[in-house]
Amino acid sequence: MAGLLDKAKTASNDEPKSSKKPAPKAESETLLSKSKPVATTEAKGTQEGGPDIPLILNLSGWAIIVIGAILSLQGGGFGFVVVLVVLALGIGSIVQSQRMSGGVSQLKTGISVALALIIAVGPYAAIMIVPTNASMVISEVSVNEDENELSFVVRGSTSSVDAKIFADSQEVWDGTKSLSNDRARFYVPLDSIFVGNSLDYSASVIKQYSIEVESSDGQTSSIDIDTGFLTREAKNSAVSIFKIVKTTNQGSGATSVTDGISIDAAVGLFSPSEQALDDGEHTLENTALLPVASDYTFKIIIKKGLSVVYSMPQISVNGLSATWSSP
Incomplete structure (x- = not known):
């Protein structure tokens, strides 16, 4: 009996020791394992919620390059240095956006710079290389029989134009007009320019009438007048x-x-x-x-x-x- 009591005492004394020691460890491990991912999740959410600076810089760079293209389309209105400065700002913004995104790719940067040069400088170069008279046009040449007058329209990026009409090499009329919305219409009395039929009875050209215009900035353009308009004398x-x-x-x-x-x-x-x-x-x-x-x-x-x-x-x-x- 005494032996049984001793065994029971020994068993009761051993149980609390084994059950109390691991409990704090398990509780500590649970708190640590839960607290680590929570802290990481909060930091990550704050980063995602902020503005995307690299994307903003990239878009701003291309917007600046488009502005450079618009400036270059003005030709002589803006100097080439101004266009290059705007282009440099645009390319700088694009490169900086790539650095902030995790590194600069030489291939990607090269392609971006090439495209930027074409977009921004291309129009300026085209205006400098193409002959200036390509930007001024004479059109809508017609005759109003009721008013007995010839009319024509001049289009171009200039402030005013001087127009002349020739019969072969002889000047028969001249006039000047200011352009409104890059457009000016001239009206010319037929009796002020007619000096003989343009065609003979066989429909061969015997006198060629033509219009020549020159803008205030030196651009020139010319066009032949339809021979039927100035074959007006019945013989x-x-x-x-x-x-x-x-x-x-x-x-x-x-x-x-x-x-x-x-x-x-x-x-x-x-x-x-x-x-x-x-x-x-x-x-x-x-x-x-x-x-x-x-x-x-x-x-x-x-x-x-x-x-x-x-x-x-x-x-x-x-x-x-x-x-x-x-x-």
Whole structure:
């Protein structure tokens, strides 16, 4: 009995020693293992929540390079040194963004610098290399028959232009205008520049009219005027006469009588070899006639010997349209 009690005492004394010692160690290990990842997570979240400086620098660098391209497009308006300074700032921002991202890649930096040079300096170089008259254009050359004037438009990046019109090498008109929104329209009276037809009856050019303009900064441009616009003098005319026959039936048979005549008139340019024939005919065919767009009038009269026996109303031509009043 005493032996059993001694064993029981010994067992009870041993149990607390083994259960108390590992408990603090387990609690300490649990707290440490939990506290380490929490501290790391908090620091990482703070870093992710801040601004992305490398990305901002990269975007700013490219924005500066685009500004350099806009400046270089102005050509002489901004010096080449200014464009280079802007370009250097842009490239510097791009390189700095790469350093902050974890290192500078020579290949990536080289490609970025090459693209930046092309974007920023390319337009400036193009303006310097391409002839200056390529940036000024003459267009919309037209004739207003109602107003009897020639008009044309000059476009370009300049403040004003001097315009001249030539008939071959002879100057026949000049004028000056300021440009608004890189555009100016000139109006020129036709009678102030016309000194002879541009085409002959065979449609060959015998006088070339042209427009030349020069800007206030020395740019020049020229264009030939459409030959049809300034072929305005009708030099030839022809008529063909046809009988108007009236036929009636009177029981005993048909009777035909001449009821009048029809006259076809042709006015314009045609070969001097064309001529009138007997019986009112003419050698001229429509395909051989070169029409003339101009303002003129003409009248057809019928004579018997030296006496006028019939006079038709006056015919007025405006451009290629003819009008007359019936008698």
